Amino acid sequence: MLLIGFELLDRQIVDLAGEPVGKVDDVELTEVDGVPHVAALLSGPQALGRRLGGRLGDWISGVAGRVHPREHPDPLRIPWDLVASHDSAVTLTVRRELLAEPLLEQWLRDHVVGRIPGSSDAGE
Structure with missing residues (x-):
């Protein structure tokens, strides 16, 4: 038996x-x-906002939606x-490169990190 709230939620995902x-x-x-079974893990502010609900959840989802080019961004689904x-x-069981890149990370890389002087040298 898996206790989702205790054994999965808010845990770090590593490749x-x-x-x-x-x-x-x-x-x-x-x-x-x-019988309910876990089909997938969801990661990202959109998933967190939906899980929390209320004003805080709406605010988190709203902020995430503003930084994405699409109207309703989807969370990373594993x-x-x-x-x-x-x-x-x-x-x-896989490396992170095989997963879809979360849109928020892509946006941050392109619009924030990519504008920092010297950031293009960070991977070398």
Whole structure:
């Protein structure tokens, strides 16, 4: 039995090499023979905002939506079959490069980090 709120939510997600991917902000459930199962992990401010609800959740989702080029940005969705283990962190069976890049990270790289002098030399 998996206690989602205790064992998954707010845990760090790391890839096969131990590189950070994000945090588990919400989960997607599916029903099989009347029993709920985790279908995917959701990461990003949109997922967190929906999970929190209320004014704070609306504010978080709203701010995230303002920095994205699309009207309704989707959270990063990681299928459950890519999860190798879950303890103090959720470890994936793949490297982060194989996952879709979260739109917020892409926007920050292009509009904030990319404008910092010398930032293009950081990876060398």
